[in-house]
Amino acid sequence: MIAERWINGTVIAGILAVLAYAILADEPFTITLLTRVTILALAAVGLNIALGIGGLVSLGHAAFFGLGGYAMGILASHAQTFTPLDLGLFTLPGTKSMPVIWLVAVIISALAAWIIGLLSLRTTGVYFIMITLAFGQMFFYFSISWSAYGGEDGLSIYVRNGFPGVNTLVPAQFFAVCFVALCLALVLFHRLQASPFGLALNAARQVPERVETVGLNPMRLKLVAFIISGAITGLAGALFADLNRFVSPTMFSWQLSGELIVLIIIGGVGRLMGPVIGACLFVALEHWLGGLTDFWHIWLGVILLVIVLFARGGLIGLLTGKEGAHV
Amino acid sequence: MTTLLFIEQILNGLQFGVMLFLMAAGLTLIFGVMGLINLAHGSLYMVGAFAAAAVAGATGSFLLALAAALAAAAVAGALVEITVIRRLYGKAHLDQVLATFALILIFSEGTRWIFGSFPLFLDIPDYLSGPVSLPGGIKYPLYRLALILIGLLVAAGLWWLTARTRIGIQIRAGENDREMIAALGVNISALYTLVFALGAALAGLAGALVGAIQSVQVGMGEPVLILAFVVIVIGGIGSIKGAFIGAILVGLTDTLGGIFLPELFKIFMESGAATQTGSALASMAVYILMGVVLIWRPTGLFGARA
Numbered sequence: 001m002i003a004e005r006w007i008n009g010t011v012i013a014g015i016l017a018v019l020a021y022a023i024l025a026d027e028p029f030t031i032t033l034l035t036r037v038t039i040l041a042l043a044a045v046g047l048n049i050a051l052g053i054g055g056l057v058s059l060g061h062a063a064f065f066g067l068g069g070y071a072m073g074i075l076a077s078h079a080q081t082f083t084p085l086d087l088g089l090f091t092l093p094g095t096k097s098m099p100v101i102w103l104v105a106v107i108i109s110a111l112a113a114w115i116i117g118l119l120s121l122r123t124t125g126v127y128f129i130m131i132t133l134a135f136g137q138m139f140f141y142f143s144i145s146w147s148a149y150g151g152e153d154g155l156s157i158y159v160r161n162g163f164p165g166v167n168t169l170v171p172a173q174f175f176a177v178c179f180v181a182l183c184l185a186l187v188l189f190h191r192l193q194a195s196p197f198g199l200a201l202n203a204a205r206q207v208p209e210r211v212e213t214v215g216l217n218p219m220r221l222k223l224v225a226f227i228i229s230g231a232i233t234g235l236a237g238a239l240f241a242d243l244n245r246f247v248s249p250t251m252f253s254w255q256l257s258g259e260l261i262v263l264i265i266i267g268g269v270g271r272l273m274g275p276v277i278g279a280c281l282f283v284a285l286e287h288w289l290g291g292l293t294d295f296w297h298i299w300l301g302v303i304l305l306v307i308v309l310f311a312r313g314g315l316i317g318l319l320t321g322k323e324g325a326h327v
Numbered sequence: 328m329t330t331l332l333f334i335e336q337i338l339n340g341l342q343f344g345v346m347l348f349l350m351a352a353g354l355t356l357i358f359g360v361m362g363l364i365n366l367a368h369g370s371l372y373m374v375g376a377f378a379a380a381a382v383a384g385a386t387g388s389f390l391l392a393l394a395a396a397l398a399a400a401a402v403a404g405a406l407v408e409i410t411v412i413r414r415l416y417g418k419a420h421l422d423q424v425l426a427t428f429a430l431i432l433i434f435s436e437g438t439r440w441i442f443g444s445f446p447l448f449l450d451i452p453d454y455l456s457g458p459v460s461l462p463g464g465i466k467y468p469l470y471r472l473a474l475i476l477i478g479l480l481v482a483a484g485l486w487w488l489t490a491r492t493r494i495g496i497q498i499r500a501g502e503n504d505r506e507m508i509a510a511l512g513v514n515i516s517a518l519y520t521l522v523f524a525l526g527a528a529l530a531g532l533a534g535a536l537v538g539a540i541q542s543v544q545v546g547m548g549e550p551v552l553i554l555a556f557v558v559i560v561i562g563g564i565g566s567i568k569g570a571f572i573g574a575i576l577v578g579l580t581d582t583l584g585g586i587f588l589p590e591l592f593k594i595f596m597e598s599g600a601a602t603q604t605g606s607a608l609a610s611m612a613v614y615i616l617m618g619v620v621l622i623w624r625p626t627g628l629f630g631a632r633a
Contacts, residue, residue, distance in 0.1 A: 127627075130556040133556060145610045
């Protein structure tokens with residue numbers, strides 16, 4: 001059996017190797033695919049905090065992904081038409097600066113996660129799954145009916161937003177920005193998992209009663225995890241919108257929430273690199289099977305079924321011979 | 328805004344509500360008895376609609392189409408239960424969510440493979456088309472009235488089945504104690520397959536009935552599925568009575584909200600902004616309703632356990 005840290009190192013090295021190949025062979029599309037992997041992995045790392053450590057099966061994380069995306073779309077569209085954003089009490093100028101957009105995306109998704117978490121965490125189990133799903137749908141329908149920002153058609157941004165010192169129009173440089181964000185999130189995940197907070201959260205997933213007995217509030221632990229989780233997924237949403245230079249209600253769709261969970265499961269629940277491996281495999285499958293047949297989702301479904309029924313710990317679990325976290 | 332319009336919208340809301348009930352009843356029954364969260368329930372709705380459209384296209388008979396929808400959905404449900412779902416009982420909810428998510432992918436793409444991406448159309452039969460005059464001078468489409476009636480009949484039938492028949496007693500006993508009724512000689516796995524097929528048939532029926540007023544297309548089941556989730560969360564998971572009341576509440580809220588919220592905002596806003604704010608708020612109304620119910624009762628109106 002292979003040690004998990006070897007797998008982790010191999011994955012990062014593999015991504016960088018593909019990047020090097022793509023730069024040398026001048027294949028910008030491969031870099032775009034890699035960027036897609038990186039951003040999806042970032043979103044799933046966010047979800048992994050709630051799902052993997054906290055055991056919160058959120059089927060509504062697309063809400064945060066979409067909020068991040070719309071934060072970018074709305075700010076950038078105001079900047080590109082030079083109209084200030086009217087918030088009633090005061091107006092804000094739009095912006096094309098990534099750090100500002102990210103900050104807004106993180107704050108908005110954290111706020112949303114706080115409210116959704118407060119309501120959803122009153123419940124557990126199936127209720128929690130369905131409620132998070134319903135909140136995701138609420139944002140989905142809201143974005144469709146809010147015609148000021150494109151409604152069903154979405155919003156296009158003509159030029160990718162800028163990051164100080166980086167030319168984001170060059171695929172490799174934009175990839176670098178996303179990759180650094182992913183690495184920082186992975187470091188955060190790793191530190192969080194080993195921190196007293198992470199340990200308490202882990203315990204709250206397994207035996208909430210005991211956590212309560214030692215004087216901690218499991219509900220509060222889960223809420224904080226949910227907020228951090230939503231904020232990271234929101235950041236990924238802003239990056240994803242920048243990758244496509246397009247935001248639409250599909251970013252809020254419940255299929256996306258499902259896919260984020262799928263990424264984690266393919267890789268391994270609660271594993272540091274689970275989401276990254278999942279995202280690599282998902283995008284590779286999408287690209288490869290999608291080229292072979294228009295109906296590649298059937299095969300994705302079959303693969304998923306096999307993983308759920310026969311390979312409980314995901315790919316990392318299979319390689320290391322350990323099942324990993326039970327949710 | 329007249330009384331006539333108001334009554335018409337209430338009837339529309341009821342019609343939507345009873346169709347949601349057909350979906351929600353199966354979901355809540357399957358959860359209550361087997362403890363399974365089934366995302367693929369919307370796919371069975373779609374299977375019913377496609378079977379009905381195909382049979383109606385071949386034979387021209389609406390009744391045959393309905394029978395085909397019931398049969399196809401029940402058979403698909405039973406097959407899925409025997410091959411996949413059966414392995415998921417007692418597993419973590421996360422596994423159930425994923426496996427049934429995988430089933431959705433397989434069902435949706437499989438249907439697209441067989442029938443193509445273009446929507447099919449299912450016509451309302453002649454004897455159910457056209458408006459009917461109700462007391463008070465209201466003209467209302469006969470077909471929608473028939474849907475309300477069918478929905479109410481199914482609700483009554485389900486109540487009778489669970490409360491008055493032997494199989495119903497076994498189903499209710501299965502909810503409470505699986506080992507005990509297995510020990511009493513009830514074939515529990517056959518009972519589970521039956522319950523799953525029954526839920527599937529109800530979803531298929533709903534798909535076929537609604538398919539005649541909307542288009543029959545891949546992915547038609549998921550929006551309804553999610554509303555059905557909202558319904559059972561409001562009503563309390565596992566409770567058929569809760570599913571009925573929840574479905575009617577959601578149906579009325581969604582329909583009336585879409586019509587009256589924009590009008591309401593017109594009282595104190597200018598027309599364009601009012602329509603936009605009103606319709607945006609209306610699209611969220613059922614979820615707000617759910618939020619309110621949950622703050623008040625975290626396990627739903629009639630739910631006993633989480």
